[in-house]
Amino acid sequence: MNNISSIGLNKEKSKELADLLNDLLANYSIFYQNVKGYHWNIKGNKFFELHLKFEELYNDLFIKIDDIAERVLTLGFEPEFRFTDFLEKSKILESKGVFKADKIVEELLFSLKVLLEKQRKVLKYSEEINDEGTNALMSDYIREQEKLVWMYSAYTFES
Structure with a gap:
């Protein structure tokens, strides 16, 4: 039995990776919905500023969700899509x-x-x-999100 997938990876290890990606997908999906809620419901004197930033963020999250699901498929497995599963798995509430x-x-x-x-x-x-495909995806996401942490942290800084 051949244990190497069509993209040249060990099938058993790819399954473990797909499980990690599905967990990540659950967290992204809850975060995405939260950010849409932030965009819709923000109130106060920062409304115009944050309303636009949240729209940028949820549009970016939508793309990342699709990328992660497609990576799971590329690995030869099925991405989860039910919100009940997302809610069970997600550390983000x-x-x-x-x-x-x-x-x-x-x-x-x-x-x-x-x-x-x-x-x-x-x-x-x-x-x-x-x-390498998953490495590149994660490296890009990490770099982008570290910058977002810096920017949103700077936004909350009071002098």
């Missing part, structure tokens, strides 16, 4: 009743921290199994 900028940015920074931790775990494992 549904946001409830958050309308003020300070609280929203605090939740947003926590969610980015979770994504960064999970992406580093995926990156480490994908490096171990020589999966």
Whole structure:
């Protein structure tokens, strides 16, 4: 029995990686929905500024969700898509009743921290199994999100 996939990776190890990616997908999906809620419900004197930033962010998250799901498919497995599964797996929780900028940015920074931790775990494992496609994806996401953490942290800084 051949244990090498059509893209040249070990099938069993690819399954483990697909599981990690599905966990990441769950967290991205909850975060995406939260950011849409932040965009719709932000109130206060930072409305115009953050309303636009949240729209940029959820559009970016939508693309990343699709990329992650397609990577799972490329590895030869099925991406999860049910919100009940996402809610069970996700460390990022549904946001409830958050309308003020300070609280929203605090939740947003926590969610980015979770994504960064999970992406580093995926990156480490994908490096171990020589999966350059997943490595490249995770490296790009990590770099982009580290910058977002810096920017949103600077936004909350009070002099």
